[in-house]
Amino acid sequence: MENNVSDRLFKQFSLLVYEQCGINLHEGKKALLQARLNKRLRLTGIDSYEKYFQIITSGANPGEFVNFLDSISTNLTYFFRESQHFDFLDQVALPDLIAKKLKDRDLRIRIWSAGCSTGEEPYSLAMCVLAHLPEVARWDFRILATDISTRVLETATRGIYSEEKIQKVPPALRQANFQKMSNKNGKPDFQIAPHIKRTVTFHRLNFKESYPFKGPFDFIFCRNVMIYFDKKTQEELVNRIAGFLSPGGYFFVGHSESLTGLVHKLSYVRPAIYRN
Numbered sequence: 001m002e003n004n005v006s007d008r009l010f011k012q013f014s015l016l017v018y019e020q021c022g023i024n025l026h027e028g029k030k031a032l033l034q035a036r037l038n039k040r041l042r043l044t045g046i047d048s049y050e051k052y053f054q055i056i057t058s059g060a061n062p063g064e065f066v067n068f069l070d071s072i073s074t075n076l077t078y079f080f081r082e083s084q085h086f087d088f089l090d091q092v093a094l095p096d097l098i099a100k101k102l103k104d105r106d107l108r109i110r111i112w113s114a115g116c117s118t119g120e121e122p123y124s125l126a127m128c129v130l131a132h133l134p135e136v137a138r139w140d141f142r143i144l145a146t147d148i149s150t151r152v153l154e155t156a157t158r159g160i161y162s163e164e165k166i167q168k169v170p171p172a173l174r175q176a177n178f179q180k181m182s183n184k185n186g187k188p189d190f191q192i193a194p195h196i197k198r199t200v201t202f203h204r205l206n207f208k209e210s211y212p213f214k215g216p217f218d219f220i221f222c223r224n225v226m227i228y229f230d231k232k233t234q235e236e237l238v239n240r241i242a243g244f245l246s247p248g249g250y251f252f253v254g255h256s257e258s259l260t261g262l263v264h265k266l267s268y269v270r271p272a273i274y275r276n
């Protein structure tokens, strides 16, 4: 097997990744691309980067193309990540939304977790919202959770997490929303309880492709996703996504991201929170 991706081939791979999913693989990412490619070559038995590139671009093996995209996306996430967002939901956004919905007699709440990775974000949102809803059964509450990677979506759909992974969940929510189960190593795993799971629907969605739903969503979370995109792709994405927000709906981005310098119609609320 080769062990160096040539500069020419690196450019071809990065252009492909950029065109297909908006991710910006700049020169500094060459080692990362190479490591991920080595893994795919080992698993597929393909013996050169060049051949691998031809296979995924020829359309001959669309499954391997999805595996390739899976392997280059970064999926780090955890429960209740960026707690300021959950504090804002608890203290401001949810009490206001629920009061308005009750006043309008419209008990429908929709949230989109765009770039949901292995599910920690949408499940945290579900726990947070359900803890606020008076008479839960009366509400029509759903979360749409999407990601480009089929691998992370499988984990998300299973909804089983190690004890270590659920440490960030506040104790009362942990107690109420997970079921303990044993695993092969004798350590417990924790499964998302059915009342949480049924509020979340997972779908594969590449932001660069068409969106097969209409919205509108009361809240959209697109956190720690745009960081991998260049400004042009970020601006396109924000404007597309903003079109799916309900009037007054909130848009959340990661705290290391910001919409500064992008042209969009949303108003700034506080760091990493915008409003339609």
Ligand SMILES: C[S@@+](CC[C@H](N)C(=O)[O-])C[C@H]1O[C@@H](n2cnc3c(N)ncnc32)[C@H](O)[C@@H]1O
Binding pocket: 020, 021, 022, 023, 073, 074, 075, 076, 077, 078, 081, 114, 115, 116, 117, 118, 121, 146, 147, 148, 149, 152, 205, 206, 207, 208, 222, 223, 224, 225, 254
């Ligand atoms: C770092 S994770 C963020 C997870 C979660 N939102 C959070 O903040 O913890 C970024 C996710 O964006 C997804 N992603 C990257 N490019 C994408 C694209 N073009 N379309 C959809 N999802 C994409 C990746 O697969 C990955 O799971």
